[in-house]
Amino acid sequence: MRNVILDKVNIADEADKVKEFLTIKTLMRLNDHEVNLIKLKGEYEWHKHEDEDKVFMVVEGTLELQFRDRVVTLEKNECIVVPKGEENKPIGKEEVTLLIFEPIRDRY
Structure with a gap:
């Protein structure tokens, strides 16, 4: 991943390159965080992140985010902090x- 100042990223073009669901594509890094692109279709498992808050922003489609006590529906251009x-x-x-905006971590 290159860290070049003033490189621009076209999110739609990058999304077109993602062919598999649940495959993370890192678009950029900022300080100790990264901006990741991911596609989802269907249900992901119940989970939680013990060490960090995460921002989810919908680029295309509709995300239903279930919590134990409520459901939040996010449409295009909407976001939430979990x-x-x-x-x-x-x-x-x-x-x-x-x-998804999250702290940089080793995935391997």
């Missing part, structure tokens, strides 16, 4: 493209 430790279950009834 606090650390908050159990959630993302659902894309149709294909949904998301930007």
Whole structure:
């Protein structure tokens, strides 16, 4: 991943390159965070992030984000912060493209 000042990113073009669901594509890094693109269709498992808050932003489609006590529906250009430790279950009834803002971590 290049870290070049003033490189621009076309989110729609990058989304077109993602062919598999749940494959993370890192678009850029900023300080100790990265902006990741991911596509989802169907239900993801119940989970929580113990150490960090995450921002989910819908680029295309509709995301249903289930929490244990409520459901939040996000449409295109809407976002939400999921606090650390908050159990959630993302659902894309149709294909949904998301930007996720999260701390950089080793995935391997």
